[in-house]
Amino acid sequence: MSIRPFRIEISQADLDDLQARLALTRFADEIAGADQGVSVERVKRLVAHWRSGFDWRAQEARLNAYPQFTTEIDGQNVHFFHVRSDNPDALPLILTHGWPGTIAEYLDAIEPLSRHFHLVIPSLPGYGFSGPTKELGWNNRRIAQAWAELMARLGYERYGAAGNDAGSMISPELGRIDAEHVVGVHVTQLYSFPSGDPAEFAGLSEEDQAGLAVLDWFWKEKGAFNVLQSQQPQTLAHALADSPAGLVGWLAQLFDEDLDDDFVLTNASIHWFTGTAGSALRLYWENARMEQPAEPTTTPTALAMSEGDFKSIRRFAERDHHGIVSWRTLPAPARGHYTAHTATEALTSDIAAFFDSLR
Numbered sequence: 001m002s003i004r005p006f007r008i009e010i011s012q013a014d015l016d017d018l019q020a021r022l023a024l025t026r027f028a029d030e031i032a033g034a035d036q037g038v039s040v041e042r043v044k045r046l047v048a049h050w051r052s053g054f055d056w057r058a059q060e061a062r063l064n065a066y067p068q069f070t071t072e073i074d075g076q077n078v079h080f081f082h083v084r085s086d087n088p089d090a091l092p093l094i095l096t097h098g099w100p101g102t103i104a105e106y107l108d109a110i111e112p113l114s115r116h117f118h119l120v121i122p123s124l125p126g127y128g129f130s131g132p133t134k135e136l137g138w139n140n141r142r143i144a145q146a147w148a149e150l151m152a153r154l155g156y157e158r159y160g161a162a163g164n165d166a167g168s169m170i171s172p173e174l175g176r177i178d179a180e181h182v183v184g185v186h187v188t189q190l191y192s193f194p195s196g197d198p199a200e201f202a203g204l205s206e207e208d209q210a211g212l213a214v215l216d217w218f219w220k221e222k223g224a225f226n227v228l229q230s231q232q233p234q235t236l237a238h239a240l241a242d243s244p245a246g247l248v249g250w251l252a253q254l255f256d257e258d259l260d261d262d263f264v265l266t267n268a269s270i271h272w273f274t275g276t277a278g279s280a281l282r283l284y285w286e287n288a289r290m291e292q293p294a295e296p297t298t299t300p301t302a303l304a305m306s307e308g309d310f311k312s313i314r315r316f317a318e319r320d321h322h323g324i325v326s327w328r329t330l331p332a333p334a335r336g337h338y339t340a341h342t343a344t345e346a347l348t349s350d351i352a353a354f355f356d357s358l359r
Helices: 012-023 040-052 056-064 103-114 140-153 167-177 206-221 224-231 233-242 244-251 261-274 277-288 314-320 344-357
Strands: 003-006 068-073 076-083 091-096 117-122 159-163 182-187 301-305 324-329
Touching: 012 040, 012 244, 012 261, 040 244, 040 261, 056 103, 056 261, 068 140, 076 103, 076 140, 091 103, 091 140, 091 167, 091 344, 103 117, 103 261, 103 344, 117 140, 140 167, 140 277, 159 167, 167 182, 182 344, 224 233, 224 277, 233 244, 233 277, 244 261, 261 277, 301 344, 314 324, 324 344
Parallel strands: 091 117, 091 159, 159 182, 182 301, 301 324
Antiparallel strands: 003 068, 068 076, 076 117
């Protein structure tokens, strides 16, 4: 039950080891002009920046600027930021990241959100400073149960939940299992898919049909990560644990190409230094074996998606979530999967407005 202060302190020996491994990188070959995944050019650029331009100590100091703690929940170490607002009456808000991200996803959002909320930002079990996982069973539902315990342990009886990627699945589940305390859920994706009933496709708008076409393309052309990680994460883990270049190449497939290299490398460094790149993959394996809920969520829910990211289809989402009260696409230039980093003001303003509407 104890909550212990925590500080990130990566040893110089670990930094030196990373440099030595990067210097010995054997880069892959490729066929010019073929789109077969993350390019050699991008991996070479990231490796070069990791070696000579990226400042881990600066990122470490930035992470350590916020109060951090660890606690054990259900046998698992859980690391988290806990940033209290200057407003003592602020609503607590738990923010959940996804893969291939880490808690670094939300660094830019901490200051603007802390004007409105007491923030709790945990590292997912198996990720970063929470990892690795030590036993099977850490799927979205069990994580949501751990988050409910964490918020109770911190003394929060009424709180909101927000998330991106895996956090967009865990946060609604948290609203389901802790409905007595969760006042609302804000996400950047609602991962609802066709059930197979032909009637679901009748009368779909042109916009939704276009969205389905994008999803179909994504799973046919870029869905290999999901198949591999949900079937044999351990097979891939050996390469990611041994090669930082291999790690950043694998992570880069879902880090948008227009993201700044420092953001990509901060997340990659957390996976690398904590030795949790393989452990993080297990979430896909666990979720592929998780029993799906039979009933929809009912907690008030807001979606703030963006262009260039997963296209949520409202008809399918309303089948799975009966409490949708806000459905928005963030205004341009907000774009991509990591809007907490790339469109911080747009996303944090939407989060604050949604929870203000629930008071």
